[in-house]
Amino acid sequence: MESILAYLLAGISYGGQLALIAIGYTMVYGILRLINFAHSDVFMVAGLFVIYLQTAVGFYVAIPAAIILTVVLAFSIEKLAYKPLRSAPRMSVMISAIGVSYLIQNVAMYITGGLPKVYPDIPLFTESVEIFGASTKRVTLLTPVLVIVLVVALVLLINKTKIGMAMRASSVDFETARLMGIKINNVISMTFIIGAVLAAIGSMLYFSNYNSISPTSGAMPGLKAFVAAVFGGIGSIPGAVVGAFIIGICENLLKMVGLTEFSDAFTFALLIFILVVKPTGLFGEKQYDKV
Amino acid sequence: MVKENAKTLLEINNLQIRFGGIKAVDGLSLSVKEGEIVTLIGSNGAGKSTTMKAISGMVKPFAGEIIFGSDNITGQAPNVIVSKGITMVPEGRRVFPNLTVLENLKIGAYLRYDNLTNDIDYVYSLFPRLRERSWQLAGTLSGGEQQMLAVGRALMAKPKLIMMDEPSLGLAPIVVAEIFEIIKEINRQGITVVLNEQNANMALKIGDRGYVFETGRISMSGKCSDLANDPKVQEAYLGKSK
Ligand SMILES: Nc1ncnc2c1ncn2[C@@H]1O[C@H](COP(=O)(O)OP(=O)(O)O)[C@@H](O)[C@H]1O
Ligand SMILES: [Mg+2]
Numbered sequence: 001m002e003s004i005l006a007y008l009l010a011g012i013s014y015g016g017q018l019a020l021i022a023i024g025y026t027m028v029y030g031i032l033r034l035i036n037f038a039h040s041d042v043f044m045v046a047g048l049f050v051i052y053l054q055t056a057v058g059f060y061v062a063i064p065a066a067i068i069l070t071v072v073l074a075f076s077i078e079k080l081a082y083k084p085l086r087s088a089p090r091m092s093v094m095i096s097a098i099g100v101s102y103l104i105q106n107v108a109m110y111i112t113g114g115l116p117k118v119y120p121d122i123p124l125f126t127e128s129v130e131i132f133g134a135s136t137k138r139v140t141l142l143t144p145v146l147v148i149v150l151v152v153a154l155v156l157l158i159n160k161t162k163i164g165m166a167m168r169a170s171s172v173d174f175e176t177a178r179l180m181g182i183k184i185n186n187v188i189s190m191t192f193i194i195g196a197v198l199a200a201i202g203s204m205l206y207f208s209n210y211n212s213i214s215p216t217s218g219a220m221p222g223l224k225a226f227v228a229a230v231f232g233g234i235g236s237i238p239g240a241v242v243g244a245f246i247i248g249i250c251e252n253l254l255k256m257v258g259l260t261e262f263s264d265a266f267t268f269a270l271l272i273f274i275l276v277v278k279p280t281g282l283f284g285e286k287q288y289d290k291v
Numbered sequence: 292m293v294k295e296n297a298k299t300l301l302e303i304n305n306l307q308i309r310f311g312g313i314k315a316v317d318g319l320s321l322s323v324k325e326g327e328i329v330t331l332i333g334s335n336g337a338g339k340s341t342t343m344k345a346i347s348g349m350v351k352p353f354a355g356e357i358i359f360g361s362d363n364i365t366g367q368a369p370n371v372i373v374s375k376g377i378t379m380v381p382e383g384r385r386v387f388p389n390l391t392v393l394e395n396l397k398i399g400a401y402l403r404y405d406n407l408t409n410d411i412d413y414v415y416s417l418f419p420r421l422r423e424r425s426w427q428l429a430g431t432l433s434g435g436e437q438q439m440l441a442v443g444r445a446l447m448a449k450p451k452l453i454m455m456d457e458p459s460l461g462l463a464p465i466v467v468a469e470i471f472e473i474i475k476e477i478n479r480q481g482i483t484v485v486l487n488e489q490n491a492n493m494a495l496k497i498g499d500r501g502y503v504f505e506t507g508r509i510s511m512s513g514k515c516s517d518l519a520n521d522p523k524v525q526e527a528y529l530g531k532s533k
Binding site for chain 1: 347349368369370373374378379381385387388389390394397398399401402444448
Protein backbone atom coordinates (compact mmCIF):
# COMPACT_ATOMS: atom_id res chain seq x y z
CA MET A 1 0.00 0.00 0.00
CA GLU A 2 2.76 2.42 0.94
CA SER A 3 4.56 1.59 -2.25
CA ILE A 4 1.45 2.30 -4.35
CA LEU A 5 1.24 5.73 -2.77
CA ALA A 6 4.92 6.31 -3.41
CA TYR A 7 4.56 5.39 -7.08
CA LEU A 8 1.41 7.47 -7.30
CA LEU A 9 3.17 10.46 -5.84
CA ALA A 10 6.10 10.01 -8.19
CA GLY A 11 3.63 9.82 -11.08
CA ILE A 12 1.82 12.97 -10.02
CA SER A 13 5.12 14.74 -9.72
CA TYR A 14 6.38 13.57 -13.10
CA GLY A 15 3.00 14.45 -14.61
CA GLY A 16 3.26 17.95 -13.14
CA GLN A 17 6.64 18.44 -14.76
CA LEU A 18 5.21 17.32 -18.10
CA ALA A 19 2.29 19.68 -17.56
CA LEU A 20 4.61 22.67 -17.31
CA ILE A 21 6.07 21.77 -20.72
CA ALA A 22 2.72 20.81 -22.23
CA ILE A 23 1.21 24.22 -21.46
CA GLY A 24 3.79 25.83 -23.74
CA TYR A 25 2.88 23.53 -26.61
CA THR A 26 -0.82 23.98 -26.19
CA MET A 27 -0.78 27.79 -25.81
CA VAL A 28 1.40 28.34 -28.86
CA TYR A 29 -0.78 25.97 -30.83
CA GLY A 30 -3.87 27.80 -29.59
CA ILE A 31 -2.71 31.12 -30.93
CA LEU A 32 -0.59 30.25 -33.98
CA ARG A 33 -1.84 26.75 -34.86
CA LEU A 34 1.85 25.88 -34.75
CA ILE A 35 3.47 22.83 -33.16
CA ASN A 36 6.54 24.45 -31.72
CA PHE A 37 9.05 21.66 -32.17
CA ALA A 38 11.77 23.80 -30.60
CA HIS A 39 9.95 23.87 -27.25
CA SER A 40 11.59 20.69 -25.93
CA ASP A 41 14.99 22.10 -26.82
CA VAL A 42 14.24 25.35 -25.03
CA PHE A 43 13.41 23.15 -22.04
CA MET A 44 16.79 21.41 -22.36
CA VAL A 45 18.66 24.69 -22.75
CA ALA A 46 16.99 25.99 -19.57
CA GLY A 47 18.76 23.08 -17.85
CA LEU A 48 22.10 24.02 -19.38
CA PHE A 49 21.60 27.63 -18.26
CA VAL A 50 21.25 26.40 -14.68
CA ILE A 51 24.40 24.28 -14.98
CA TYR A 52 26.58 27.05 -16.37
CA LEU A 53 25.15 29.85 -14.23
CA GLN A 54 25.31 27.82 -11.04
CA THR A 55 29.06 27.37 -11.28
CA ALA A 56 29.49 31.05 -12.13
CA VAL A 57 27.16 32.82 -9.72
CA GLY A 58 25.53 30.29 -7.39
CA PHE A 59 21.92 29.13 -7.07
CA TYR A 60 20.18 32.22 -5.83
CA VAL A 61 21.14 34.16 -8.91
CA ALA A 62 21.28 31.18 -11.27
CA ILE A 63 17.64 30.17 -10.87
CA PRO A 64 16.00 33.49 -11.72
CA ALA A 65 18.68 34.24 -14.32
CA ALA A 66 18.09 30.91 -16.05
CA ILE A 67 14.36 31.67 -16.23
CA ILE A 68 15.05 35.08 -17.73
CA LEU A 69 17.52 33.71 -20.27
CA THR A 70 15.06 31.01 -21.28
CA VAL A 71 12.43 33.69 -21.86
CA VAL A 72 14.89 35.67 -23.97
CA LEU A 73 15.67 32.55 -26.00
CA ALA A 74 12.01 31.68 -26.67
CA PHE A 75 11.18 35.32 -27.44
CA SER A 76 14.06 35.54 -29.92
CA ILE A 77 13.13 32.27 -31.62
CA GLU A 78 9.65 33.60 -32.21
CA LYS A 79 10.87 36.93 -33.55
CA LEU A 80 13.59 35.48 -35.79
CA ALA A 81 12.18 32.18 -37.00
CA TYR A 82 8.38 32.41 -36.81
CA LYS A 83 7.33 36.05 -37.08
CA PRO A 84 8.84 36.59 -40.56
CA LEU A 85 6.68 33.66 -41.72
CA ARG A 86 3.42 35.06 -40.32
CA SER A 87 1.66 35.09 -43.67
CA ALA A 88 3.44 32.04 -45.08
CA PRO A 89 1.68 28.65 -45.22
CA ARG A 90 1.50 26.94 -41.84
CA MET A 91 3.74 24.13 -43.05
CA SER A 92 6.62 26.57 -43.61
CA VAL A 93 6.47 27.67 -39.98
CA MET A 94 6.45 24.06 -38.82
CA ILE A 95 9.54 23.36 -40.91
CA SER A 96 11.18 26.45 -39.49
CA ALA A 97 10.40 25.10 -35.99
CA ILE A 98 12.03 21.77 -36.81
CA GLY A 99 15.05 23.67 -38.10
CA VAL A 100 15.29 25.69 -34.89
CA SER A 101 15.05 22.49 -32.86
CA TYR A 102 18.04 20.92 -34.62
CA LEU A 103 19.94 24.18 -34.57
CA ILE A 104 19.59 24.41 -30.78
CA GLN A 105 20.65 20.79 -30.32
CA ASN A 106 23.69 21.31 -32.52
CA VAL A 107 24.75 24.49 -30.79
CA ALA A 108 24.32 22.71 -27.45
CA MET A 109 26.40 19.84 -28.78
CA TYR A 110 29.13 22.28 -29.73
CA ILE A 111 29.10 24.12 -26.41
CA THR A 112 28.96 21.05 -24.19
CA GLY A 113 31.46 19.17 -26.33
CA GLY A 114 28.88 16.43 -26.73
CA LEU A 115 29.46 15.20 -23.17
CA PRO A 116 26.64 14.94 -20.65
CA LYS A 117 26.87 17.85 -18.23
CA VAL A 118 26.31 17.13 -14.58
CA TYR A 119 23.14 18.76 -13.30
CA PRO A 120 23.80 20.41 -9.95
CA ASP A 121 21.95 19.47 -6.78
CA ILE A 122 19.58 22.29 -6.01
CA PRO A 123 19.36 21.71 -2.22
CA LEU A 124 15.75 22.84 -1.99
CA PHE A 125 14.77 20.18 -4.56
CA THR A 126 17.15 17.30 -4.12
CA GLU A 127 17.31 16.84 -0.35
CA SER A 128 15.95 13.50 0.62
CA VAL A 129 12.65 13.25 2.49
CA GLU A 130 10.74 10.32 3.93
CA ILE A 131 7.20 9.81 2.67
CA PHE A 132 4.91 6.75 2.89
CA GLY A 133 7.83 4.78 4.20
CA ALA A 134 9.87 5.44 1.09
CA SER A 135 12.59 8.00 0.72
CA THR A 136 12.33 10.42 -2.14
CA LYS A 137 13.67 13.79 -3.22
CA ARG A 138 11.86 16.83 -1.94
CA VAL A 139 11.09 17.86 -5.53
CA THR A 140 8.54 15.03 -5.69
CA LEU A 141 6.49 16.75 -3.02
CA LEU A 142 7.13 20.28 -4.20
CA THR A 143 6.22 19.73 -7.84
CA PRO A 144 2.46 19.12 -7.48
CA VAL A 145 2.10 22.16 -5.21
CA LEU A 146 4.11 24.41 -7.50
CA VAL A 147 2.26 23.18 -10.60
CA ILE A 148 -1.11 23.88 -9.01
CA VAL A 149 -0.05 27.37 -7.97
CA LEU A 150 1.31 28.15 -11.44
CA VAL A 151 -1.71 26.74 -13.28
CA VAL A 152 -4.12 28.68 -11.07
CA ALA A 153 -2.12 31.86 -11.70
CA LEU A 154 -2.14 31.20 -15.43
CA VAL A 155 -5.87 30.52 -15.54
CA LEU A 156 -6.49 33.77 -13.65
CA LEU A 157 -4.23 35.65 -16.05
CA ILE A 158 -6.07 34.29 -19.05
CA ASN A 159 -9.58 34.69 -17.72
CA LYS A 160 -9.36 37.85 -15.65
CA THR A 161 -6.83 40.19 -17.23
CA LYS A 162 -6.91 42.36 -20.31
CA ILE A 163 -3.94 40.64 -21.95
CA GLY A 164 -5.59 37.29 -21.19
CA MET A 165 -8.77 38.45 -22.93
CA ALA A 166 -6.68 39.59 -25.89
CA MET A 167 -5.03 36.16 -26.00
CA ARG A 168 -8.38 34.40 -26.03
CA ALA A 169 -9.73 36.72 -28.72
CA SER A 170 -6.61 36.38 -30.86
CA SER A 171 -6.76 32.62 -30.61
CA VAL A 172 -9.94 32.62 -32.70
CA ASP A 173 -9.61 35.67 -34.95
CA PHE A 174 -6.41 37.67 -35.53
CA GLU A 175 -7.95 40.11 -37.94
CA THR A 176 -10.83 41.19 -35.73
CA ALA A 177 -8.49 41.31 -32.74
CA ARG A 178 -6.34 43.81 -34.66
CA LEU A 179 -9.48 45.77 -35.46
CA MET A 180 -9.99 46.19 -31.70
CA GLY A 181 -6.55 47.81 -31.47
CA ILE A 182 -4.83 44.70 -30.11
CA LYS A 183 -1.21 44.35 -31.18
CA ILE A 184 -1.11 40.74 -32.27
CA ASN A 185 2.67 40.51 -32.10
CA ASN A 186 2.64 41.45 -28.44
CA VAL A 187 0.03 38.81 -27.72
CA ILE A 188 2.10 36.18 -29.51
CA SER A 189 5.26 37.23 -27.68
CA MET A 190 3.40 37.01 -24.39
CA THR A 191 2.36 33.45 -25.23
CA PHE A 192 5.94 32.43 -25.90
CA ILE A 193 7.12 34.15 -22.73
CA ILE A 194 4.61 32.31 -20.55
CA GLY A 195 5.51 29.00 -22.20
CA ALA A 196 9.21 29.66 -21.60
CA VAL A 197 8.80 30.59 -17.92
CA LEU A 198 6.85 27.40 -17.26
CA ALA A 199 9.27 25.26 -19.28
CA ALA A 200 12.23 26.73 -17.36
CA ILE A 201 10.61 25.99 -14.00
CA GLY A 202 9.59 22.55 -15.25
CA SER A 203 13.16 21.96 -16.37
CA MET A 204 14.54 22.63 -12.88
CA LEU A 205 12.03 20.26 -11.30
CA TYR A 206 12.53 17.58 -13.92
CA PHE A 207 16.32 17.55 -14.10
CA SER A 208 16.61 17.50 -10.32
CA ASN A 209 15.71 13.82 -10.71
CA TYR A 210 18.54 13.22 -13.15
CA ASN A 211 22.30 13.34 -12.89
CA SER A 212 23.13 15.01 -16.14
CA ILE A 213 21.88 16.73 -19.29
CA SER A 214 22.87 16.05 -22.87
CA PRO A 215 21.73 18.04 -25.93
CA THR A 216 18.96 15.54 -26.65
CA SER A 217 17.68 15.37 -23.06
CA GLY A 218 14.68 17.52 -23.94
CA ALA A 219 13.39 15.17 -26.59
CA MET A 220 11.65 12.51 -24.49
CA PRO A 221 9.97 14.76 -21.90
CA GLY A 222 9.09 17.11 -24.77
CA LEU A 223 7.46 14.32 -26.72
CA LYS A 224 5.56 13.09 -23.67
CA ALA A 225 4.34 16.60 -22.96
CA PHE A 226 3.27 16.99 -26.56
CA VAL A 227 1.30 13.74 -26.31
CA ALA A 228 -0.25 15.09 -23.11
CA ALA A 229 -1.30 18.27 -24.93
CA VAL A 230 -2.85 16.32 -27.80
CA PHE A 231 -4.47 13.86 -25.41
CA GLY A 232 -6.02 16.69 -23.41
CA GLY A 233 -7.10 18.54 -26.56
CA ILE A 234 -4.46 20.73 -28.11
CA GLY A 235 -5.18 24.41 -27.52
CA SER A 236 -6.75 23.69 -24.13
CA ILE A 237 -4.75 24.51 -21.02
CA PRO A 238 -6.81 22.39 -18.60
CA GLY A 239 -6.57 19.61 -21.19
CA ALA A 240 -2.78 19.77 -21.26
CA VAL A 241 -2.57 19.69 -17.47
CA VAL A 242 -5.00 16.81 -17.04
CA GLY A 243 -3.39 14.91 -19.93
CA ALA A 244 0.05 15.33 -18.38
CA PHE A 245 -1.07 14.09 -14.97
CA ILE A 246 -2.79 11.06 -16.52
CA ILE A 247 0.32 10.14 -18.50
CA GLY A 248 2.61 10.70 -15.53
CA ILE A 249 0.52 8.59 -13.20
CA CYS A 250 -0.11 5.77 -15.68
CA GLU A 251 3.55 5.47 -16.59
CA ASN A 252 4.56 5.19 -12.95
CA LEU A 253 1.85 2.65 -12.15
CA LEU A 254 3.12 0.55 -15.05
CA LYS A 255 6.58 0.77 -13.56
CA MET A 256 5.17 -0.37 -10.23
CA VAL A 257 3.76 -3.56 -11.72
CA GLY A 258 7.08 -4.27 -13.39
CA LEU A 259 6.26 -3.10 -16.90
CA THR A 260 8.87 -0.35 -16.99
CA GLU A 261 9.90 -1.13 -20.56
CA PHE A 262 6.30 -0.64 -21.72
CA SER A 263 5.72 2.74 -20.12
CA ASP A 264 6.85 4.72 -23.19
CA ALA A 265 4.91 2.42 -25.49
CA PHE A 266 1.83 2.96 -23.36
CA THR A 267 2.02 6.74 -23.80
CA PHE A 268 2.30 6.55 -27.56
CA ALA A 269 -0.41 3.91 -27.77
CA LEU A 270 -2.57 6.34 -25.80
CA LEU A 271 -1.80 9.03 -28.39
CA ILE A 272 -2.90 6.79 -31.26
CA PHE A 273 -5.98 5.68 -29.34
CA ILE A 274 -7.17 9.22 -28.63
CA LEU A 275 -6.46 10.37 -32.18
CA VAL A 276 -8.61 7.53 -33.51
CA VAL A 277 -11.41 7.72 -30.96
CA LYS A 278 -11.58 11.43 -30.18
CA PRO A 279 -9.25 13.44 -32.41
CA THR A 280 -10.02 16.69 -30.59
CA GLY A 281 -8.77 15.21 -27.29
CA LEU A 282 -10.40 15.14 -23.87
CA PHE A 283 -11.18 18.85 -23.57
CA GLY A 284 -11.09 19.93 -27.18
CA GLU A 285 -14.81 19.87 -27.98
CA LYS A 286 -15.08 23.24 -29.64
CA GLN A 287 -12.66 24.07 -32.43
CA TYR A 288 -13.04 27.52 -33.88
CA ASP A 289 -11.76 27.65 -37.43
CA LYS A 290 -9.10 30.27 -37.42
CA VAL A 291 -9.70 33.00 -39.96
CA MET B 292 -27.25 65.02 -37.50
CA VAL B 293 -25.36 67.37 -39.75
CA LYS B 294 -24.82 70.93 -38.58
CA GLU B 295 -24.97 73.84 -41.04
CA ASN B 296 -21.24 74.50 -41.02
CA ALA B 297 -20.09 70.92 -40.36
CA LYS B 298 -16.39 70.32 -40.93
CA THR B 299 -14.96 67.55 -43.04
CA LEU B 300 -14.12 64.60 -40.79
CA LEU B 301 -12.76 62.09 -43.28
CA GLU B 302 -11.26 62.75 -46.66
CA ILE B 303 -9.94 60.20 -49.12
CA ASN B 304 -7.92 61.37 -52.10
CA ASN B 305 -7.12 59.23 -55.10
CA LEU B 306 -6.95 56.00 -53.10
CA GLN B 307 -5.52 52.96 -54.87
CA ILE B 308 -5.40 49.45 -53.41
CA ARG B 309 -4.02 46.40 -55.16
CA PHE B 310 -4.04 42.71 -54.37
CA GLY B 311 -1.33 41.25 -56.54
CA GLY B 312 -2.41 42.39 -59.98
CA ILE B 313 -6.02 43.16 -59.04
CA LYS B 314 -6.85 46.83 -58.67
CA ALA B 315 -9.51 46.53 -55.98
CA VAL B 316 -9.68 50.31 -55.50
CA ASP B 317 -8.51 52.46 -58.35
CA GLY B 318 -8.28 56.20 -57.81
CA LEU B 319 -11.13 56.74 -55.42
CA SER B 320 -11.95 59.99 -53.64
CA LEU B 321 -14.67 60.74 -51.15
CA SER B 322 -15.34 62.83 -48.08
CA VAL B 323 -17.46 62.58 -44.97
CA LYS B 324 -18.61 65.54 -42.88
CA GLU B 325 -19.01 65.54 -39.12
CA GLY B 326 -22.39 64.16 -38.09
CA GLU B 327 -23.31 62.68 -41.44
CA ILE B 328 -24.56 59.24 -42.34
CA VAL B 329 -22.82 58.43 -45.60
CA THR B 330 -23.89 55.34 -47.47
CA LEU B 331 -21.82 53.36 -49.91
CA ILE B 332 -23.69 51.35 -52.50
CA GLY B 333 -22.58 49.34 -55.49
CA SER B 334 -22.45 45.81 -56.74
CA ASN B 335 -20.38 43.02 -55.24
CA GLY B 336 -16.66 43.40 -55.71
CA ALA B 337 -16.86 47.15 -56.39
CA GLY B 338 -14.37 47.90 -53.60
CA LYS B 339 -16.54 49.10 -50.72
CA SER B 340 -15.22 46.68 -48.11
CA THR B 341 -11.66 47.17 -49.26
CA THR B 342 -12.02 50.94 -48.88
CA MET B 343 -13.31 50.48 -45.34
CA LYS B 344 -10.45 48.13 -44.52
CA ALA B 345 -7.98 50.72 -45.76
CA ILE B 346 -9.54 53.37 -43.54
CA SER B 347 -9.34 51.07 -40.51
CA GLY B 348 -5.73 50.17 -41.28
CA MET B 349 -6.36 46.52 -42.10
CA VAL B 350 -5.04 46.84 -45.65
CA LYS B 351 -2.24 49.12 -46.80
CA PRO B 352 -3.05 51.44 -49.71
CA PHE B 353 -0.87 51.31 -52.80
CA ALA B 354 -1.28 55.06 -53.31
CA GLY B 355 -3.44 57.97 -52.27
CA GLU B 356 -4.17 59.48 -48.88
CA ILE B 357 -6.65 59.15 -46.08
CA ILE B 358 -7.08 62.20 -43.85
CA PHE B 359 -9.03 62.02 -40.60
CA GLY B 360 -9.63 65.38 -38.96
CA SER B 361 -6.27 67.00 -39.32
CA ASP B 362 -4.24 63.75 -39.30
CA ASN B 363 -2.93 61.84 -42.27
CA ILE B 364 -3.72 58.26 -41.28
CA THR B 365 -2.75 56.59 -44.55
CA GLY B 366 -1.19 53.20 -43.90
CA GLN B 367 -1.25 53.56 -40.09
CA ALA B 368 -1.69 50.47 -37.90
CA PRO B 369 -5.24 49.61 -36.77
CA ASN B 370 -4.47 50.41 -33.12
CA VAL B 371 -3.42 53.95 -34.08
CA ILE B 372 -6.57 54.42 -36.11
CA VAL B 373 -8.85 53.10 -33.35
CA SER B 374 -7.20 55.47 -30.89
CA LYS B 375 -7.85 58.39 -33.25
CA GLY B 376 -11.57 57.57 -33.11
CA ILE B 377 -12.49 55.30 -36.02
CA THR B 378 -14.05 51.90 -35.37
CA MET B 379 -15.58 49.32 -37.63
CA VAL B 380 -18.38 46.80 -37.52
CA PRO B 381 -16.89 44.20 -39.85
CA GLU B 382 -18.70 42.23 -42.48
CA GLY B 383 -20.14 39.05 -40.99
CA ARG B 384 -20.18 40.63 -37.46
CA ARG B 385 -17.08 38.72 -36.31
CA VAL B 386 -17.90 38.75 -32.60
CA PHE B 387 -15.49 36.64 -30.54
CA PRO B 388 -17.50 33.43 -30.04
CA ASN B 389 -15.41 32.20 -27.09
CA LEU B 390 -15.80 35.44 -25.13
CA THR B 391 -18.90 36.44 -23.19
CA VAL B 392 -21.13 39.26 -24.38
CA LEU B 393 -19.68 41.51 -21.69
CA GLU B 394 -16.12 40.62 -22.64
CA ASN B 395 -16.86 41.34 -26.29
CA LEU B 396 -17.92 44.83 -25.21
CA LYS B 397 -14.85 45.27 -23.02
CA ILE B 398 -12.53 44.20 -25.79
CA GLY B 399 -14.05 46.92 -27.96
CA ALA B 400 -12.56 49.32 -25.41
CA TYR B 401 -9.19 47.58 -25.45
CA LEU B 402 -7.22 50.80 -25.85
CA ARG B 403 -9.08 52.63 -23.10
CA TYR B 404 -7.92 52.66 -19.50
CA ASP B 405 -10.77 54.65 -17.93
CA ASN B 406 -13.96 53.34 -16.34
CA LEU B 407 -16.26 51.54 -18.77
CA THR B 408 -19.38 51.20 -16.60
CA ASN B 409 -21.33 54.05 -18.19
CA ASP B 410 -20.53 53.00 -21.71
CA ILE B 411 -21.49 49.39 -21.06
CA ASP B 412 -24.76 50.66 -19.59
CA TYR B 413 -25.31 52.83 -22.65
CA VAL B 414 -24.83 49.87 -25.03
CA TYR B 415 -27.14 47.74 -22.90
CA SER B 416 -29.75 50.49 -22.99
CA LEU B 417 -29.57 50.47 -26.78
CA PHE B 418 -29.75 46.68 -26.89
CA PRO B 419 -31.60 45.38 -23.80
CA ARG B 420 -31.39 41.86 -25.17
CA LEU B 421 -27.63 41.95 -24.76
CA ARG B 422 -27.92 42.89 -21.11
CA GLU B 423 -29.95 39.74 -20.46
CA ARG B 424 -27.22 37.72 -22.15
CA SER B 425 -24.28 39.48 -20.57
CA TRP B 426 -22.66 36.26 -19.29
CA GLN B 427 -23.45 34.13 -22.30
CA LEU B 428 -20.74 33.25 -24.80
CA ALA B 429 -21.18 35.34 -27.94
CA GLY B 430 -21.04 32.22 -30.07
CA THR B 431 -24.41 31.17 -28.65
CA LEU B 432 -26.23 34.34 -29.77
CA SER B 433 -28.52 34.56 -32.79
CA GLY B 434 -27.33 36.38 -35.90
CA GLY B 435 -29.27 39.51 -35.01
CA GLU B 436 -27.95 39.56 -31.46
CA GLN B 437 -24.42 39.09 -32.75
CA GLN B 438 -24.90 42.06 -35.06
CA MET B 439 -26.10 44.16 -32.12
CA LEU B 440 -23.07 43.03 -30.16
CA ALA B 441 -20.75 43.94 -33.03
CA VAL B 442 -22.29 47.44 -33.11
CA GLY B 443 -22.06 47.75 -29.34
CA ARG B 444 -18.45 46.61 -29.39
CA ALA B 445 -17.59 49.25 -31.98
CA LEU B 446 -19.23 51.91 -29.77
CA MET B 447 -17.13 50.97 -26.75
CA ALA B 448 -14.03 52.71 -28.11
CA LYS B 449 -16.03 56.00 -28.08
CA PRO B 450 -15.47 56.58 -31.80
CA LYS B 451 -16.05 59.79 -33.71
CA LEU B 452 -16.63 57.74 -36.85
CA ILE B 453 -18.16 54.29 -37.00
CA MET B 454 -18.05 52.23 -40.20
CA MET B 455 -20.48 49.37 -40.77
CA ASP B 456 -19.95 46.79 -43.46
CA GLU B 457 -23.23 45.18 -44.52
CA PRO B 458 -24.89 45.13 -41.09
CA SER B 459 -28.15 43.73 -42.48
CA LEU B 460 -26.65 40.73 -44.24
CA GLY B 461 -28.56 37.53 -43.53
CA LEU B 462 -30.89 39.08 -40.93
CA ALA B 463 -34.69 38.97 -40.72
CA PRO B 464 -36.38 42.23 -41.87
CA ILE B 465 -37.64 43.01 -38.38
CA VAL B 466 -34.12 42.75 -36.95
CA VAL B 467 -32.77 44.88 -39.78
CA ALA B 468 -35.31 47.57 -38.98
CA GLU B 469 -34.24 47.48 -35.35
CA ILE B 470 -30.58 47.86 -36.25
CA PHE B 471 -31.30 50.75 -38.60
CA GLU B 472 -33.19 52.50 -35.79
CA ILE B 473 -30.11 52.10 -33.61
CA ILE B 474 -27.88 53.48 -36.36
CA LYS B 475 -30.05 56.61 -36.43
CA GLU B 476 -29.94 56.82 -32.65
CA ILE B 477 -26.15 56.51 -32.58
CA ASN B 478 -25.94 59.24 -35.19
CA ARG B 479 -28.22 61.51 -33.13
CA GLN B 480 -25.66 61.15 -30.33
CA GLY B 481 -23.19 62.87 -32.64
CA ILE B 482 -21.31 59.89 -34.10
CA THR B 483 -20.61 60.04 -37.80
CA VAL B 484 -21.56 56.89 -39.71
CA VAL B 485 -20.27 55.32 -42.92
CA LEU B 486 -22.56 52.53 -44.02
CA ASN B 487 -21.94 49.91 -46.68
CA GLU B 488 -25.34 48.42 -47.30
CA GLN B 489 -26.46 45.85 -49.86
CA ASN B 490 -30.07 46.90 -49.43
CA ALA B 491 -29.81 50.15 -51.37
CA ASN B 492 -33.42 51.04 -50.68
CA MET B 493 -32.84 51.23 -46.95
CA ALA B 494 -29.39 52.68 -47.34
CA LEU B 495 -30.63 55.63 -49.34
CA LYS B 496 -33.47 56.24 -46.88
CA ILE B 497 -31.25 56.43 -43.84
CA GLY B 498 -28.27 58.22 -45.35
CA ASP B 499 -27.61 61.94 -45.81
CA ARG B 500 -25.29 61.50 -48.75
CA GLY B 501 -24.26 58.50 -50.78
CA TYR B 502 -21.52 57.25 -53.06
CA VAL B 503 -22.05 54.72 -55.81
CA PHE B 504 -19.07 52.39 -56.28
CA GLU B 505 -18.26 50.81 -59.61
CA THR B 506 -15.12 48.71 -60.15
CA GLY B 507 -12.99 50.50 -57.61
CA ARG B 508 -14.14 54.03 -58.40
CA ILE B 509 -16.99 56.37 -57.55
CA SER B 510 -19.41 56.54 -60.44
CA MET B 511 -21.95 58.83 -58.81
CA SER B 512 -22.45 60.72 -55.59
CA GLY B 513 -24.86 63.13 -54.02
CA LYS B 514 -27.69 63.50 -51.54
CA CYS B 515 -29.34 60.18 -50.88
CA SER B 516 -32.74 61.58 -51.81
CA ASP B 517 -31.37 62.65 -55.21
CA LEU B 518 -29.65 59.32 -55.78
CA ALA B 519 -32.86 57.49 -54.94
CA ASN B 520 -34.64 59.45 -57.66
CA ASP B 521 -31.93 58.99 -60.25
CA PRO B 522 -33.14 56.66 -63.04
CA LYS B 523 -29.74 54.96 -63.39
CA VAL B 524 -29.54 54.21 -59.69
CA GLN B 525 -33.15 53.08 -59.67
CA GLU B 526 -32.51 50.65 -62.48
CA ALA B 527 -29.17 49.27 -61.28
CA TYR B 528 -29.58 49.18 -57.50
CA LEU B 529 -33.20 49.71 -56.53
CA GLY B 530 -34.67 47.03 -58.75
CA LYS B 531 -37.01 49.47 -60.53
CA SER B 532 -37.41 49.29 -64.31
CA LYS B 533 -37.70 52.42 -66.41
N1 LIG C 1 -7.67 39.84 -49.67
C1 LIG C 1 -7.92 39.96 -51.00
N2 LIG C 1 -7.13 39.36 -51.91
C2 LIG C 1 -7.36 39.46 -53.22
N3 LIG C 1 -8.37 40.15 -53.75
C3 LIG C 1 -9.22 40.78 -52.92
C4 LIG C 1 -9.04 40.70 -51.49
N4 LIG C 1 -10.02 41.43 -50.89
C5 LIG C 1 -10.77 41.92 -51.91
N5 LIG C 1 -10.31 41.53 -53.12
C6 LIG C 1 -10.87 41.89 -54.42
O1 LIG C 1 -11.03 43.28 -54.44
C7 LIG C 1 -12.23 43.63 -55.13
C8 LIG C 1 -13.10 44.49 -54.24
O2 LIG C 1 -13.65 43.68 -53.21
P1 LIG C 1 -14.53 44.26 -52.01
O3 LIG C 1 -13.90 45.48 -51.50
O4 LIG C 1 -14.75 43.15 -51.05
O5 LIG C 1 -15.89 44.63 -52.74
P2 LIG C 1 -17.30 45.00 -52.11
O6 LIG C 1 -17.19 45.12 -50.65
O7 LIG C 1 -17.70 46.27 -52.77
O8 LIG C 1 -18.22 43.89 -52.51
C9 LIG C 1 -12.86 42.33 -55.58
O9 LIG C 1 -12.47 42.09 -56.91
C10 LIG C 1 -12.24 41.33 -54.65
O10 LIG C 1 -12.19 40.06 -55.26
MG1 LIG D 1 -18.06 43.85 -49.21
